[in-house]
Amino acid sequence: MGSAGGIANHMNINPLVIHDVAKAFPHMRIIVPHFGCGYVFETLNLCWACPNVYIDTSGSNQWMRWMPYDVNLEMLFRKYRETIGPGRIVFGTDSSYFPRGYAKAYFDEQFKAMINVGYSDDEIERVVFGNIDDLLNGR
Template sequence: MTINDAHCHFFSSRFLELLTQGMPDLPAEGRADAVAQRLQWTPPRTAEELADRWTEALDRHGVSRAALISSIPGDEDSVAAAVARHPSRFVGFFMINPTGADADQRLTRAFGEQRLRCACLFPAMHRYRLDDERVGKVFEAAAAHGGAVFVHCGVLTVGVRAKLGLRSVFDLRSGDPLAVASLAAAYPSVPVVIPHFGAGFFREALMATAQCPNVHLDTSSSNSWMKYYPGLTLEAVFRQALDIAGAERLLFGTDSSFFPRGWQAGVFEAQRAALGGAGVSETDRALILAGNFDRLFPQP
């Protein structure tokens, strides 16, 4: 059985530095190590060292390839370094704020020389509307480079921000799968990924897949959004998603991020059990766990 993980966060040293920029009580020197210590994480050290730690974790669990997301605007270099070191194992994704002054250059560089393959939008976090024309530029860049776009919708909690006591002023209204559908329809050549089955906007995410053949759903995380749907089980989620989106448009993911926790085998086991319970065929399971990812992000 081949497994590819479509959703992992690359929490590099640079990520920790950028995330804690506004925190005065941290040293300028060795800042990433100090933050890691506060979080009780393994210090990420260099991007290359972290990339090696990731491949060891993937090897241990029999995972072939993984998407690594640079998880704060400005940290694209770290994921680019990881991809350059292990091009057959990693696919580089990058968070971008399309309203940032340098968004155009960042897009060109990320999809170009940095060889990253998917732009990740977090409209609730960066507080912009998906119908903002600057969002269209992200899709245009993706279309020009054969890249994909990931759009986080629904509930958004960022564990590391909470643990560090960082204030998060998110506008959940901005992450609506129906707004994603409108963009996906305008850029039909761009594969679009909505993570966590829409993270609470399950119905809307399914509607988006029904409307647009280029919209995909990732299955990542514990999917705790199910608590907003009394009685809903992961098995039922898979069954309904398969019914509407089909096996070709579901991408397995875990949402793994920091060490020492590493790759989240528990999330995989829960999803494997749900796939079994939903009676998903071998063929469909292979597509969800690996085949779709390889189709969208072929080996370089």
């Protein structure tokens, strides 16, 4: 979708488009960025149906402002944990653009949301580091 003024419609924008691929290749791990970026219902369904699909908490998540219903980081962290557990949530790998550098504010907001929702220290460690470490190292 990009930033404001980005793409609003495309045949591949809805994460459900990868459902058949995820089902056909159950050992291939797929990461959907930005909590599904405006397709929360569809992404939750995709993750529920396909245990090889992970969610990434990427970036500023400004798309939440454009939703027709209230969405916030606490709701997203709660719903994804309820649906897929903390073992398939990956901290926002797409948190910046060059030349600005790493956007620590995104981490701070997401960390606070996980605390407010009641994530344990172990769950936060999984999301922030452990899950991507497992993915990158084939575990």
